[in-house]
Amino acid sequence: MRLMAVDRTALALGLAPGLMLADARARVPDLQVSEHDPRADQDWLERLQAGCVRYTPTVALDAPDGLVLDITGCAHLFGGEAGLVEDIEARMARLGMTLRHAATGTPEAAQALARFQTAPAADEAAAVRRLPIAALRLEEESETALKRAGLKTVGDVASRPMAAIAARFGEDAATAIRRLLGEAESPLAPRRAPPPMMAERRFAEPVAKTDYVLQVLEELARDIGRQLEERKAGGRRFEAIVFRTDGLARRLRIETGLPTREAGAMMRLFRERIDSLSDPIDPGFGFDLVRLCVPRAEPLAPAQLQLEGGSVSEMEVAALVDRLSTRLGRARLKRFRPRDSHIPEQAQLALPAADAAGQPPAEWPISAPGEPPQRPLHLFDPPQPIEVLAEVPDGPPHRFRWRRNFHEVRRFEGPERIAHEWWRREDGLTRDYYRVEDAHGRRYWIFRHGLYGSEAASPGWYMHGVFA
Amino acid sequence: MGESATTLAALRRHIAGMELRQAPAGALFATGHGPLDAALGGGLAYGRLHELFAASADDAASAAGFAAMLALRALVPGKALLWLRTDGAERRSGCFHAPGFAELGGDPDAVLLALAPDDVAMLRCAADAARCAGLGVVIAECWGSPRVLDLTASRRLALAAEKSGVTLLLLRIDAQASPSAADTRWQVAAAPSRALEANAPGPVALDIELLRRRAGPAGMRWRVEWNRDACAFREPALSGAVVPLPFGRPAADSGPLRRRA
Numbered sequence: 001m002r003l004m005a006v007d008r009t010a011l012a013l014g015l016a017p018g019l020m021l022a023d024a025r026a027r028v029p030d031l032q033v034s035e036h037d038p039r040a041d042q043d044w045l046e047r048l049q050a051g052c053v054r055y056t057p058t059v060a061l062d063a064p065d066g067l068v069l070d071i072t073g074c075a076h077l078f079g080g081e082a083g084l085v086e087d088i089e090a091r092m093a094r095l096g097m098t099l100r101h102a103a104t105g106t107p108e109a110a111q112a113l114a115r116f117q118t119a120p121a122a123d124e125a126a127a128v129r130r131l132p133i134a135a136l137r138l139e140e141e142s143e144t145a146l147k148r149a150g151l152k153t154v155g156d157v158a159s160r161p162m163a164a165i166a167a168r169f170g171e172d173a174a175t176a177i178r179r180l181l182g183e184a185e186s187p188l189a190p191r192r193a194p195p196p197m198m199a200e201r202r203f204a205e206p207v208a209k210t211d212y213v214l215q216v217l218e219e220l221a222r223d224i225g226r227q228l229e230e231r232k233a234g235g236r237r238f239e240a241i242v243f244r245t246d247g248l249a250r251r252l253r254i255e256t257g258l259p260t261r262e263a264g265a266m267m268r269l270f271r272e273r274i275d276s277l278s279d280p281i282d283p284g285f286g287f288d289l290v291r292l293c294v295p296r297a298e299p300l301a302p303a304q305l306q307l308e309g310g311s312v313s314e315m316e317v318a319a320l321v322d323r324l325s326t327r328l329g330r331a332r333l334k335r336f337r338p339r340d341s342h343i344p345e346q347a348q349l350a351l352p353a354a355d356a357a358g359q360p361p362a363e364w365p366i367s368a369p370g371e372p373p374q375r376p377l378h379l380f381d382p383p384q385p386i387e388v389l390a391e392v393p394d395g396p397p398h399r400f401r402w403r404r405n406f407h408e409v410r411r412f413e414g415p416e417r418i419a420h421e422w423w424r425r426e427d428g429l430t431r432d433y434y435r436v437e438d439a440h441g442r443r444y445w446i447f448r449h450g451l452y453g454s455e456a457a458s459p460g461w462y463m464h465g466v467f468a
Numbered sequence: 469m470g471e472s473a474t475t476l477a478a479l480r481r482h483i484a485g486m487e488l489r490q491a492p493a494g495a496l497f498a499t500g501h502g503p504l505d506a507a508l509g510g511g512l513a514y515g516r517l518h519e520l521f522a523a524s525a526d527d528a529a530s531a532a533g534f535a536a537m538l539a540l541r542a543l544v545p546g547k548a549l550l551w552l553r554t555d556g557a558e559r560r561s562g563c564f565h566a567p568g569f570a571e572l573g574g575d576p577d578a579v580l581l582a583l584a585p586d587d588v589a590m591l592r593c594a595a596d597a598a599r600c601a602g603l604g605v606v607i608a609e610c611w612g613s614p615r616v617l618d619l620t621a622s623r624r625l626a627l628a629a630e631k632s633g634v635t636l637l638l639l640r641i642d643a644q645a646s647p648s649a650a651d652t653r654w655q656v657a658a659a660p661s662r663a664l665e666a667n668a669p670g671p672v673a674l675d676i677e678l679l680r681r682r683a684g685p686a687g688m689r690w691r692v693e694w695n696r697d698a699c700a701f702r703e704p705a706l707s708g709a710v711v712p713l714p715f716g717r718p719a720a721d722s723g724p725l726r727r728r729a
Contacts, residue, residue, distance in 0.1 A: 350581075
């Protein structure tokens with residue numbers, strides 16, 4: 001077992017990552033050790049990344065223990081680069097984290113300098129050249145090969161012709177060097193694309209009450225509504241981010257079926273979302289920044305025409321669908337479309353109602369007029385096994401037992417033969433459906449699963465649905 | 469031939485729907501069953517709370533079917549039907565099957581199904597839905613007797629329904645009848661249907677009883693059948709042959725029959 005990370009005191013005592021645990025215990029008998037949990041570390045890093053979104057939307061992960069922020073054009077909001085770094089350090093200190101930082105022109109250079117820089121240098125280029133070749137992040141073999149060749153710092157490698165380096169150590173090494181020196185482009189992969197529209201409010205004093213935060217959110221919603229009106233658009237998806245003073249953040253997402261810019265509608269949905277959260281929002285030491293973004297917007301006409309109240313009722317139903325979807329979950333509010341399949345349980349497609357707005361009317365197949373209903377109103381998923389008394393090989397059911405009750409079949413219609421989809425799988429069983437009515441007048445839909453003899457030695461019977 | 473008949477039926481329904489665009493408040497919708505409508509004074513009221521009880525837990529499907537059929541009578545084309553169920557209901561009596569709804573004469577495109585995790589959430593959604601004037605009918609399927617569904621709750625639902633014009637059908641399965649503010653209260657049980665050729669089950673037949681009514685007498689029972697082509701209830705036709713007329717003689721009095729030795 002090896003040490004993966006050590007704290008300052010351990011460093012001072014001479015322990016370093018990579019040391020065997022037995023050796024470390026030998027040197028420092030009363031060593032406190034905890035299990036390495038890379039998942040939890042990654043999780044924590046992602047939470048810090050979410051918190052750093054307050055400075056810039058372009059924050060990338062530099063696993064396992066780094067973050068890269070693109071502060072082009074936003075450093076002045078925090079008092080320049082120095083002010084920004086001070087702010088981050090203060091917040092991280094509240095979380096009990098210490099950090100090493102560097103600000104350069106390219107992400108690779110920043111990562112390398114933050115990790116490996118030991119002494120201050122005249123300027124960025126000189127600092128990069130002084131870095132050890134571990135900063136190139138090449139594979140072990142390439143690193144040892146470079147060391148054996150006598151190249152110890154990045155400057156040494158950079159002074160050699162690139163073609164030779166590429167030929168000996170591969171294209172990757174050459175690209176890494178070029179990126180580090182700032183000669184090649186290396187775009188950051190941010191966590192999310194920056195949203196088209198955003199409004200935010202900063203608090204001078206940290207705020208811990210959720211009510212006040214909701215009030216501020218309402219004001220922001222009105223601001224956003226005005227911005228949307230100027231662009232003649234409405235938002236379909238809204239995101240509210242509340243940032244804590246210690247650098248962590250919490251996101252609340254809502255979506256609507258029709259584009260909207262009404263603050264009232266947005267706030268109703270946000271309140272529903274907060275009510276339905278599984279773990280409540282923890283303010284920690286307080287929130288100091290609230291931001292409202294609109295990740296998805298669509299064109300919306302300036303004013304809604306009201307023609308005989310038709311469009312108003314549609315909007316009301318859409319608003320209700322939004323509320324219930326936000327409260328229960330998108331998948332729990334369904335609309336149905338027909339599917340072209342003769343297998344009964346696949347004859348319909350259940351779509352979330354939030355997606356299914358504005359679809360053209362569909363053709364649902366029905367049986368001939370004058371016939372009683374051939375399909376039940378309720379279908380069991382999966383079909384429930386029953387015990388049936390019927391003649392072999394393909395006689396109709398006389399009596400069956402379901403859920404511990406006996407039912408005498410007084411009337412039946414069938415069999416309706418529904419074969420399996422032979423083009424999908426070879427070993428399916430044919431079903432013979434019977435529409436049966438028992439002595440009380442209750443109507444059931446049962447089937448024999450498999451043909452007697454040819455498909456199954458003793459076919460089972462199942463209850464698939466109940467008619468009205 | 470069959471195809472044109474289906475198209476004709478659909479066209480008839482569409483034209484019938486076009487004639488009634490907006491249900492006037494307090495108006496009545498007829499069920500189509502003559503004696504039933506006469507007893508109700510024209511039919512059931514739009515925009516009110518109606519309670520439907522299943523006679524036993526085994527009649528759950530029949531009660532749900534009755535709710536669906538009443539909803540089809542009360543639905544104005546262009547408005548949606550919202551069916552509220554709980555996860556427990558889906559487990560016990562099966563999932564909603566849209567082709568089955570189409571077979572009863574309904575249009576599954578107009579149906580919105582909401583699945584709540586439990587009764588309390590379902591009733592909250594029902595309260596919100598009752599305030600949404602864009603819906604035509606709301607069916608709230610409630611199993612058992614939850615404590616939250618008391619007189620106050622049902623009065624709130626009834627008031628919300630009256631204000632918005634939404635017809636609210638509260639389907640209570642496996643439940644005790646308790647005081648409520650419903651306009652009418654029904655009990656539904658399955659009934660043996662009229663046999664078709666080869667002893668096949670016939671159209672949907674139900675035994676319904678009017679348990680309570682806000683304004684008027686109650687306690688009557690009817691056996692109704694559902695005509696899915698006309699989307700209406702009707703009296704069940706008498707099964708069995710009619711007495712044949714004697715050949716060559718008028719059916720009127722032919723003297724008392726005498727037994728010949």
